[in-house]
Amino acid sequence: MSKKVLVISSSPRKGGNSDILCDEFIKGAKESGNTVEKLFIGDMKINYCTGCGACFNEGKACPQRDDMPDILNKMIDSDVIVMASPVYFYTISAQMKTLIDRTCSRYTEINGKDFYFIVTAADSSAENLERSVECFRGFTDCLVDATEKGVVYGAGAWQSGEIVGTPAMKEAYAFGKSV
Numbered sequence: 001m002s003k004k005v006l007v008i009s010s011s012p013r014k015g016g017n018s019d020i021l022c023d024e025f026i027k028g029a030k031e032s033g034n035t036v037e038k039l040f041i042g043d044m045k046i047n048y049c050t051g052c053g054a055c056f057n058e059g060k061a062c063p064q065r066d067d068m069p070d071i072l073n074k075m076i077d078s079d080v081i082v083m084a085s086p087v088y089f090y091t092i093s094a095q096m097k098t099l100i101d102r103t104c105s106r107y108t109e110i111n112g113k114d115f116y117f118i119v120t121a122a123d124s125s126a127e128n129l130e131r132s133v134e135c136f137r138g139f140t141d142c143l144v145d146a147t148e149k150g151v152v153y154g155a156g157a158w159q160s161g162e163i164v165g166t167p168a169m170k171e172a173y174a175f176g177k178s179v
């Protein structure tokens with residue numbers, strides 16, 4: 001069955017290591033007949049959550065005017081969400097964290113999704129990337145019926161493009177293919 005796949009690429013480096021792995025995932029997912037959309041959020045306007053409480057105290061829509069309402073609609077509308085980030089100081093990119101925080105007004109509608117996580121780091125030890133993966137899990141643990149389907153550990157890649165030729169490429173492609 002064809003699924004709607006949303007890939008959220010959060011590195012500020014377009015064509016960087018995590019973005020390359022997103023593309024490998026997409027290649028596999030498209031080959032299997034799925035509908036795929038990629039968001040390169042570095043190109044999008046996503047303001048910080050201000051904690052104003054309009055959503056959680058007053059039940060109102062988020063008052064901010066930026067690209068987040070469109071992103072939320074796409075997240076809610078998808079079957080599969082791929083979240084990709086470089087490891088920055090053993091957490092995730094500020095771009096991805098900002099997006100996660102801004103789901104506050106509608107995260108209860110992001111139900112029943114399958115999730116894949118992609119992380120890339122200079123560090124060559126995959127286990128040291130776990131803290132970044134835990135950042136994603138902190139988000140998906142707050143969702144109803146979220147299923148973690150796979151993690152791509154893109155370890156040992158510092159410079160842009162160094163991920164090419166590593167096992168992470170095949171893993172990303174295989175996860176996409178079997179979505």
Ligand SMILES: Cc1cc2nc3c(=O)[nH]c(=O)nc-3n(C[C@H](O)[C@H](O)[C@H](O)COP(=O)(O)O)c2cc1C
Binds near residue numbers: 086087091121123159
């Ligand atoms: C601000 C910053 C912080 C970083 N912090 C880490 C880190 O804590 N551990 C690590 O192994 N690599 C770290 N790196 C290296 C990146 O994770 C690595 O270059 C990764 O491949 C970037 O992925 P990208 O090409 O998708 O942006 C950091 C890079 C930057 C620019």
